[in-house]
Amino acid sequence: MxxxxxxxxxxxxxxxxxxxxxxxxxxxxxxxxxxxxxxxxxxxxxxxxxxxxxxxxxKEDVVLVDDVDAVLLGAIRAQPAAVPPVEAILRGIRGVFDGMSPETWEFERRRQRLVLGVPELRARMLHQMTDAIDMVAGVIAERAGLPADDFSARVIAGAAVGAMVAVLPPEGAEKTDGVTPADYHRLEKALVLLQEGLPLG
Missing domain, CATH: 1.10.10.60 (Homeodomain-like)
Known part of the structure; x- marks a missing residue:
């Protein structure tokens, strides 16, 4: 990566x-x-x-540190300034996930399986989502030439991160096989839904 x-x-x-x-x-x-x-x-x-x-x-950090984060933030940052924020996030995710090798997918599958299957890891992962919002908001604001703590950038980042969290299997669900390409498509669908104004149905 x-x-x-x-x-x-x-x-x-x-x-x-x-x-x-x-x-x-x-x-x-x-x-x-x-x-x-x-x-x-x-x-x-x-x-x-x-x-x-x-x-x-x-010990938790061995599993929770996500090496893809920095690559994804770089891919979002690299999108043209005219591209709207959610579309920039979507394009960045597409580029990163499309470029992941089978070995990287396998490692992420194993890592996410542990995160989703171990309650204390899942709890800390969800707690770290505020850090994820900070990182994504910073990139969104930077692309728009706004201060890093811009309110609108934080709201957009919060909505995007929330969409990502929403596609995770619920706690206690049987599916704990970790991330797969199919999960990426669900994430993409969630961001498109956000782009379209969150219509129901």
Whole structure:
């Protein structure tokens, strides 16, 4: 999703981060999120616990940190200034999701399956939506040449993020397989509905 690091130090850091995350995901899937400790993850990745915390502030962050966010914000920011905000978000999402490799889709499926299936992760993810509104509002305002805290930009961002949350499976639903291309199309449909003024039916 992002350009690979070029320097030796950056490549080593990226490799270590990826190893920590992959071992953590494997352990979460094999023995459960709650039963997995930071020490176990660090041991599996052959790093110290202190090294783990240099890359991820907490066990939750291994799952909740979304590497697609920065790419998506960049794609929205890159839309022509004349494109209305919701359309810019829609185009940005289309570009990012269309460019995702099968490996990225698979990782996101696993990550989202954990987020949706573990109550404490789901709760923190929903709590983080205010941060998502801040980020999207900032980009919308920037594109329009408005202050970062512009009220209209925040309302538009809140509506768009709300539409994204609305397509998530409800808590307790059987579907916890994580994000799939079909979910992307539901997200697209939600944003189009927002674009059209939220008609019912």
């Amino acid at each position: 992002t350009a690979p690091p070029t320097g030796l130090r950056e490549r080593k850091k990226a490799k270590t981060r990826a190893a920590i995350r992959e071992h953590a995901m494997r352990l979460f899937e094999e023995q459960g999120y709650a039963a997995t400790t930071v020490d176990q993850i660090a041991d599996a990745a052959e790093v110290s616990p202190s090294t783990f915390f240099r890359y991820f502030p907490s």
